[in-house]
Amino acid sequence: MTTSQTNPNALLHRRDVVNELVRARGELLVIAGLGAPNWDVSAAGDHANNFPLWGAMGAASMIGLGLALAQPKRKVLVITGDGEMLMNLGSLATIAVEAPPNLVVAVLDNERFGETGMQKTHTAAGVDLAAVATAVGIRASRIVRTMAEVTELRDLAHQGRGTAFAQIKIAPEALVFVMPPADGVILTSRFRQSVLGDEALYN
Amino acid sequence: MTEVAAKSAGATASPALPTWPDEIYRVLKDAGVKQVAMVPDAGHSRLIRSFEADPETRVVTLTTEEEGVAMLAGAWLGGERGVLLLQSSGVGNCINMLSLPTICHMPLLMIVTMRGDWGEFNPWQIPMGQGTRAALESVGVIVNKVDEPHLVASAVQGAAHLAFNTWKPVALLIGQRVLGAKNFKELARK
Numbered sequence: 001m002t003t004s005q006t007n008p009n010a011l012l013h014r015r016d017v018v019n020e021l022v023r024a025r026g027e028l029l030v031i032a033g034l035g036a037p038n039w040d041v042s043a044a045g046d047h048a049n050n051f052p053l054w055g056a057m058g059a060a061s062m063i064g065l066g067l068a069l070a071q072p073k074r075k076v077l078v079i080t081g082d083g084e085m086l087m088n089l090g091s092l093a094t095i096a097v098e099a100p101p102n103l104v105v106a107v108l109d110n111e112r113f114g115e116t117g118m119q120k121t122h123t124a125a126g127v128d129l130a131a132v133a134t135a136v137g138i139r140a141s142r143i144v145r146t147m148a149e150v151t152e153l154r155d156l157a158h159q160g161r162g163t164a165f166a167q168i169k170i171a172p173e174a175l176v177f178v179m180p181p182a183d184g185v186i187l188t189s190r191f192r193q194s195v196l197g198d199e200a201l202y203n
Numbered sequence: 204m205t206e207v208a209a210k211s212a213g214a215t216a217s218p219a220l221p222t223w224p225d226e227i228y229r230v231l232k233d234a235g236v237k238q239v240a241m242v243p244d245a246g247h248s249r250l251i252r253s254f255e256a257d258p259e260t261r262v263v264t265l266t267t268e269e270e271g272v273a274m275l276a277g278a279w280l281g282g283e284r285g286v287l288l289l290q291s292s293g294v295g296n297c298i299n300m301l302s303l304p305t306i307c308h309m310p311l312l313m314i315v316t317m318r319g320d321w322g323e324f325n326p327w328q329i330p331m332g333q334g335t336r337a338a339l340e341s342v343g344v345i346v347n348k349v350d351e352p353h354l355v356a357s358a359v360q361g362a363a364h365l366a367f368n369t370w371k372p373v374a375l376l377i378g379q380r381v382l383g384a385k386n387f388k389e390l391a392r393k
Contacts, residue, residue, distance in 0.1 A: 031277070051280060056303040059273035063303075066277025066285070069238060069261055074281075090266030091273075098263055184307030188280065196282045203368070 011171040012147065014108050018079060019044050020150045021106060021157065028158060029067060029195065033060035033080025035115040036175070037108055041079055043178035048194035051187060052180045058088035061095060061105050068100040071195065075102050075160040082109040082123045082167075089132060095163060096137035104157035104164045105133075110172040118172060133165035140164035223381070224249035226356035227314070231286055234363040236312075237261065238278045238285035240271030246316030246382040247288045268293035269300040272311065279309045284367060287313045291320070291335040291376070292328065298342055304372040305343040311372035312363055313344070321350075322384025339374050350378040 018040040022030060025047070032041035032052040037060075041050055051067075053059060064078035085107045095103065111124035123129060133141035144150055144166045153166050181187055192200035228250055239254045239262045241247065254260045265271050268289045275285040289297075294315060304311040318325070319332015331338075339346050345365060349358035358375055366373040 053303075055306070056273065056300050058269065059276070059300060059303055062270045062273035063277035063280070065263075066238060066240075066274035066279075066283075067281040068277075069263075070278045070281025070283035088270065091270050093266055094263065094270055098261075184303075188307040188309060191280050192282065195280070200282065 011169055012145070012150070013173065014040050014110070014170045015043055015175065016147065017108065017150050017168055017170060020147065021077065021079065021154050023154060024158075025049070026158070027074055029071070029074050029076045031060050031064045031067065031076065031078045031080075033057075033078070033084040035081055035084070036110075037079050037081050037084070039175070039177045039179065040108070042180040043175075046180050048190045050180065051191050054182055054184070057084055058091070060084055061088060061091040064103050064105060065091070065095050065098060065100065068103040069098065072100070072102060074195070075158055076100075076104070077157040078103070078105045080105070080107055081114065082107055082111060082121050082129065083113045085129060086122055086127070092133050092138065092165065093136040096133070099137075099163045101162050102160040104153070104166070106153060106157070106166045106168060108170050109167050110170050112172045114172070114174065118174070123167075129167040130165065133167075138163055138165045142166050144168040220249075221352055221381075223352050223355040225253065227359040228253040230356050230360045230363065232257075234312075234360070234367060235284045236286050236363075237283045238263065238275065239288065240265055240274050240285060241288035242268050242271075242290065242293050244288070244290035244316045245385070246290070246377065247314070251288065268296045272297050272300040272303060275311055276303050276307070276309055284310070285312070286363075287311065289313065289315055291315050291317045292331045294335050294338055294374070295331050298338060301339075301342045301344060301372060308370040309372075310366040310370050311344075312366040313372070313374040314359065314362075315374050315376045316382055317376055317379050320379040322379050324384065324386045324388055335376060344372040344374050346374050346376065348376040348378060350380045352381050355381060 030050045032038045034053045038052040060080040068076040112118045130141045130143045254262050271287040278285045319328035362373045362375040
């Protein structure tokens with residue numbers, strides 16, 4: 001299905017990547033950054049254990065940190081975009097210092113601000129997010145270019161054996177929007193009820 | 204007033220430390236706070252030391268205050284309560300991120316130590332200090348302020364109950380009247 005199987009230089013397709021990251025998701029908790037990563041995660045299947053963002057650009061990685069600290073027995077996967085990650089690079093330093101073993105941050109890097117007209121982001125000029133993550137202290141940081149590496153990342157996220165970061169190079173393609181509920185109260189309540197049980201409804 | 208304070212300190216070598224930082228540590232523990240997100244401020248230093256010595260609390264130092272707003276949203280999604288400790292200058296860094304607790308009906312307790320307020324010596328603190336309340340209110344945060352040391356603990360308790368029982372972002376501003384205004388110019392002369 002993907003051309004990457006025949007052409008080793010072809011960029012990955014974002015929905016193939018996300019489908020693989022959440023394959024057989026079990027108890028995995030997923031935070032999705034605003035814009036296309038939200039639609040990608042939703043296209044893979046709307047789920048109570050997803051918290052897809054519709055705003056608050058720059059929030060995804062730190063929501064992942066707070067959640068990972070609060071739920072040390074659950075695995076947390078943050079799926080966001082290069083623009084969203086660039087808005088809050090400092091959070092990588094904070095995450096590196098806290099180093100929760102159950103947190104993986106995966107950046108879908110199309111080198112573009114996709115929702116606003118495909119303007120180039122800094123990664124198009126060569127800014128290496130994985131090197132930034134390594135430099136601040138997330139040792140398990142990598143650039144991902146093949147589906148085999150995506151599967152490795154999926155396994156890391158599902159196993160929770162240390163904080164990890166990945167910059168996944170994907171094609172700049174504009175796909176159909178697949179939207180989860182937009183109401184933040186619905187997203188929050190269903191996530192908390194799913195993770196914490198019915199008790200969450202009573203505070 | 205300075206004279207009275209000096210006299211009441213009497214023969215002791217150092218003036219009595221204010222008790223409110225210890226009181227609000229107890230209040231926040233009673234409120235179930237487990238995650239403390241902060242960019243340090245001198246006014247919060249004693250409270251931060253108490254939390255750092257507490258094995259039940261996770262203290263997370265941030266690179267910018269807005270990180271804490273997102274982090275405590277994640278904490279809430281995972282069933283933990285937290286507090287964000289910041290200086291008023293950091294409030295401006297949080298504004299768009301505050302749409303998260305506002306639109307999701309998540310509790311957020313912010314304890315803001317004021318600058319650019321009573322007795323300020325540094326003109327660069329004035330714009331954000333004077334704009335703190337309006338900035339917070341403009342994005343739907345409920346703002347309380349306390350200016351008397353003996354009222355700080357009850358003000359924190361009230362703000363915590365308001366945030367956690369009604370799922371609202373609430374900021375408590377602790378005025379410079381409570382903290383004592385810094386004067387670096389004095390320090391420079393010494």
